[in-house]
Amino acid sequence: MNADGVRERAGSLPREPGVYQFREDDTTLYVGKAVDLRDRVRSYADPRSARIRRMVDRADDIEIAVTDTETQALLLEANLIKRHQPRYNVRLKDDKSYPMIQLTAHEAPKIEITRDPDGEAKGAPGASGPTVFGPFTNKGQVETVVKALRETxxxxxxxxxxxxxxxxxCLDYEMGLCTAPCTREIDLESYGEDVTAVERFLEGETGILADPLRREMEAAAQDQNFERAANLRDRLETVEAFHGEGGEAVQSVGDERAVDVLGVAIEGEDATVARLRAEDGKLIDRDRHTLEAPATEDGEAVPSVLAAFIVQYYAERRLxxxxxxxxxxxxxEVAAWLDTEGVAVRVPGAGxxxxxxxxxxxxARRNAGRRDECGMLADAxxxxxxxRIEGFDVSHAQGKSAVGSNxxxxxxxxxKADYRRKKLTDQNDDYDNMRTLLEWRARRAVEGRDDRPDPDLLLIDGGEGQLEAARDxxxxxxxxxxxxxLAKAEERVITPRREFSWPSDAPHLHLLQRVRDEAHRFAVQYHQTIRDEVKTVLDDVKGVGPETRKRLLGRFGSVENVREASVEDLRxxxxxxxxxxxTIKSRL
Structure with a gap:
């Protein structure tokens, strides 16, 4: 697209806040936000950098989405960047997209909170796509509002x-959360009217939900059901704030009780942002995040990374x-958003x-270059x-207290926030246990019941049998x-097509070993917890209380091993x- 093409397209755009996408065929090259879409897009007729000029030259179309507020544009931009991973944007790669509310395209639409809607375009139920509202930043607020909509x-x-x-x-009908269109307890026409009321609220008509909540709250207070009235009051406050100034932006509180400190290190096209959290003058948390940072003009790299990280990280968290x-x-735009939210931004020079x-x-610098082992593994x-790698292992004691780790x-x-664990059916079959564990993870992902992103690789703790069961x-x-x-004995990496025996000092092998060992540790830890909750024959031995039983099982691993231990070993x-x-030896 040349300069004239950009100017021509810009001339047809509204002077409203929104988000624009430069597209090449079906690929999004760049996503940007704008207070004035026409002026911002027109500026690309004379790009400020060679990188942006290349992007404009490749693009063959510009798509836009108008938003109600500048904050909405800021959040929608971040959401689209995470979904499309455009080549020419700075991208936070290890975070989640923002929650949206979706009404599905179904004869009896359902309402759900999703981070990956079925379609991007907003359309009426029964049309080609779902009706999608958002993005939102406060997931707790969204959950409260959706529950209130369902109850109403x-x-x-x-x-x-x-x-x-x-x-x-189903039980939702008995609990008053659903009018059961599935069995026609309500006819579809009446159900459709209720869905329309939900849409009207989500489009900004606050009173359509706030008014019935207020009436219910007043009735509960009249009946002296004060606990119910208080709950309804809290819910009403959330509903009334839902469409407030600045959309869904989170609010900061206190007089600098919480301070976040950011550091940036860039190596090639990879950037690391380290975040330190101080509360009441004490450091309480540290974490690191990786972004992909395309080349920019001299002096622009760190500011670009900071701006991208701030909006993509904090938009759905408490500032x-x-x-x-x-x-x-x-x-x-980021500065205006932070100023509106009352966040003080400083670049300290001393002290x-x-x-x-x-x-x-x-x-941040300690983490720079760490992704090399991930790249080496991908290449290998x-x-x-x-x-992003997920590791799996199972643990049991001769088929008892079987569990799986993820x-x-x-x-x-x-x-660790993305760790999961599962109780399995007790059986002494590692292959079937692994098959059950992987089927549980896979079905949750396919059905949209797992809010984690899909991983790049799954690592199974075991050899050919466990891998084959997982692949099934x-x-x-x-x-x-x-x-x-990854088989423990010889540290062989097994794939469906071949096996690898990498050098013991290979960084990418060390990465897999860390994942495997952590999956094993997490599985064993959960197994011990479950096992210690189960009544055993040790409970009937005089002199053996809960703590002694726990020490015995921790030392020997199972009741069978305790039975086989000598008196000297028990002592x-x-x-x-x-x-x-x-006594233990005699009793067992």
Missing amino acids: YGVRGCSDHKYAGRDRP PDALLLPERHGDA REAKLVDLALKN LDLDAAR VTFVDGSAE ALADAGWDVPAVG SVEGIGEKTAE
């Missing part, structure tokens, strides 16, 4: 699979009272705050990427994610004397 208008929240073929209403930065981010920024920079396995690593570091489960569920196994456990040891 009875819109269903079940999956289409559960909706189909029912002969009686701190102050942000300490190594340098100015230089984005007017304690400057030392905190230096510490954040050191944390011929994958597009290997930055750990997540992002850019070589454990992402993935195929049955229709989840297309590559999987490999080696803290708190067990000769008499108790002989």
Whole structure:
């Protein structure tokens, strides 16, 4: 697209806030936000950098989406960047998209909170796509509003699979959360009127939900049901704030009680942002995040990374009272947003705050280059990427207290917020246990019940048998994610086509070993918790209480191993004397 083409397209755009996308065929090259769409898009007729000029030359179309507020434009831009991963944007790669509210395109639409809507275009139920509202930043607020909408208008929240073929209403009907269109307890025409009322609220007509809540609150107070009235009052406040000034932007509180400090390190096209959190003058948290930072003109790289990180990271989190930065981010819209939210932004030059920024920079630099092992692994396995890896293992005691673990690593570091675990049916079959565990994970992903992004790679703790069982489960569920196994004995990496024996000092092998070992640790830890909750024959042994039983099982692993232990071995456990040891041996 040349300069004349950009000017011509810009001339037809509205002078309203919104988001624009430069597109090449079906690919999004760049996503931007604008207070005035016409002026912003027109500026691309004379790009400021060679990188942007190349992007404009490649583009063959410009798409726009008008928003009600500048804050909405800011959030929608971040959401689209995460979804499309445009080549010419700075992208935060290890975070989640923002929640939206979706009414599905179904004869009886359901309402749901989603981070990955079925379609981007907003359309009426029954049309080609769903009706989507958002993005929103406060997930708790969204959940409160959706529950209030369901209680007031009875819109269903079940999956289409559960909706189909029912002969009686489910528990949601009994609880007053759904009017049961599945069994025609309500006819579809009346149900459609309720869905329309929900849409009117989400489009900005606050009173359509606030008024019935207020009436219910007043009635509860009249009946002296004060606890119910208080709950309704809190819900009403949330509903009334839902369409307030600045849309869904989160509010900061306090007098700089919470301060976040950011440091940036850039290596090639990879950037690391380290975040330190201080509350009441004490450091309480540290984390690091990876972004992809395309080349920019000299002096623009760090500001671009900071601006991208701030909006993509904080848009759905509680903002701190102050942000300490190594340098100015230089984005007017981001600055206006932070100013509206009352966030103080400083670039300290000396003193304690400057030392905190230096510490954040050191944390960022420590992580710079860490993604090399992820890149090496991707190259070795011929994958597009290997930055997000999920590891799986199972643990049991001769088939008892069987559990499975699912750990997540992002850019070589454990992402503990994305760990999951599952109780399994007791059976002494590692292959079937692994198949069950992977089928559980895969079906949750396919059905949209897991809010984590799909990983680049699945790592199975085990050899060919465990890997084959896992791949069978993935195929049955229709989840297309590559999987490999790591066998402990010889540290062989097993793929469906071949095996690898990498050098023991290979960084990409160390990465897989860290994931495998963490999956094993997490599985064993959960197994021990479950096992210690189960009544055993040890409970009937005189002199063996809960703590002694826990120490015995922790030392020997199972009741069977305790049975086989000698009196001398039993005495080696803290708190067990000769008499108790002989009693245990005799009783078992």
